[in-house]
Ligand SMILES: Cc1ncc(C[n+]2csc(CCOP(=O)(O)OP(=O)(O)O)c2C)c(N)n1
Ligand code: SF4
């Protein structure tokens with residue numbers, strides 16, 4: 036008999052706390068599947084966010100540290116500079132990365148920090164009850180945009196991949212979704228590519244994942260999945276935004292410790 | 304070998320000699336020479352220096368580096384130290400070691416870049432949110448600065464707690480002779496908590512989120528017991544001409560240097576004035592003060608602030624002695640002669656108060 040489905044060993048035997056139809060659970064599972072398939076469970080160090088993903092350590096059988104809200108990329112930077120041989124990634128929501136932690140994410144990307152960010156874009160602050168996120172669409176109703184997001188008052192939805200793509204230190208940026216089986220498979224590939232980018236010492240990698248939050252979108256799980264295709268991707272087009280090849284920088288002959296694992300790279 | 308160095312540079316060299324491998328900083332006067340020294344030195348040694356995008360990022364890089372097992376340090380001055388408080392609270396909650404340097408300046412707000420002692424409350428009361436403390440070391444000379452740095456790294460590792468070195472713009476920027484000959488790199492501690500990847504062991508987690516209030520309370524009591532141990536074991540202070548003193552000046556850091564000058568003058572005039580200089584601002588040398596109060600009736604607190612440590616002196620003395628105060632806030636640095644005049648006035652007033660009381664008894 037052929038095994039077609041198994042619980043990944045890196046996934047603890049615990050119940051996810053996520054709401055029904057939430058994308059976080061799928062993304063959690065994809066991460067451990069990729070780690071397991073790449074044989075990286077023993078090397079991986081994950082930085083968990085403040086947000087619905089904050090209890091990752093209850094599910095992942097790998098080393099995990101919690102960060103303060105938004106500081107994931109800075110904490111990951113600190114870890115990576117000590118342990119360049121480990122695979123270091125942060126898991127961050129859209130409030131976490133694109134509001135309070137914009138500076139930390141942006142500058143980690145700009146330094147070409149050799150880390151990976153798994154960026155969960157669900158268009159709202161899930162954990163705190165569905166307030167507006169920087170990624171909330173115009174006219175989208177949230178608890179803090181009760182009549183819909185108005186750009187005159189609350190600005191515009193932020194496209195993280197496109198913004199980060201302008202930074203020379205960002206090596207690999209891709210936007211995917213987890214609302215359909217095919218999209219889930221693509222997301223898994225993107226995560227694997229981002230981790231490989233880090234293993235190859237190419238610098239900063241980020242996968243932005245459009246993820247349903249049915250509870251705060253006030254939709255059924257299936258409608259939430261359709262809404263991603265029908266509405267969300269118009270603002271957040273799927274695909275690879277950047278696939279650079281070489282880390283760039285100013286210093287010559289930097290060591291792995293100073294550069295954080297882009298090993299034996301001579302920056303020009 | 305003795306050499307002439309600024310406090311900021313000497314601090315940097317002492318950190319390197321103490322085994323600091325990771326430094327994260329953001330420019331702010333009057334500590335820039337330290338960040339610049341680390342940029343050069345860490346680069347030469349192939350160690351890690353990052354000029355971060357903010358003090359918030361720097362302290363969180365420190366947190367990551369500490370979680371991964373490194374001896375990590377950051378430095379700043381008042382406005383930047385305020386930004387670091389978030390990370391310091393997390394370091395304390397996570398029980399991670401780190402050394403944070405505050406080369407203090409005049410405040411509040413942007414304030415100025417002159418030396419000041421107005422960050423005493425922020426330093427000694429935890430500083431960030433939640434129920435925690437950090438050891439605060441307050442050296443009074445460039446040489447002493449180099450001596451507290453290895454101690455700082457050692458105590459941070461020993462207690463798995465962030466630790467503050469509190470200096471000021473004068474200490475940071477003035478040059479004094481120093482030698483590093485006696486500086487021994489503190490021993491490495493076993494760190495069974497650090498994140499290295501769960502290769503040949505069960506996975507580890509570091510987090511401060513504790514939803515269960517009973518467990519959160521347990522964690523807070525655990526931290527509290529650790530702080531009690533620090534209070535028992537880590538109090539450090541210096542006394543100067545205190546044995547026969549009728550009035551004891553309590554001052555720290557550069558304030559104590561000024562006070563020493565004032566006390567020498569007062570002694571020349573025959574006034575029995577001595578000094579108690581807390582080296583650890585937290586834990587505070589409360590016991591030493593109470594012990595002194597058995598024979599000394601008057602304590603004179605001098606600070607370059609509008610009065611912060613004076614609260615701790617009053618708490619320590621529990622009404623057992625009179626507490627006098629003189630402060631200069633805002634980055635003003637008084638001369639010893641100014642302080643000596645004020646102390647002398649209080650000294651004579653205390654004497655006449657005591658003789659008046661004796662009269663009344665008769
Ligand atoms: C400094 C700070 N501010 C606010 C919060 C409260 N908080 C926790 S999670 C969160 C937002 C989470 O939203 P997002 O990052 O989009 O993650 P999601 O829950 O949607 O996955 C906020 C505001 C906090 N923990 N810390
Ligand atoms: S609030 Fe939204 S993001 Fe959070 S667990 Fe529920 S569905 Fe998922």
Ligand SMILES: [Mg+2]
Pocket residue numbers: 128129130155156157158159160161168
């Ligand atoms: Mg969100």
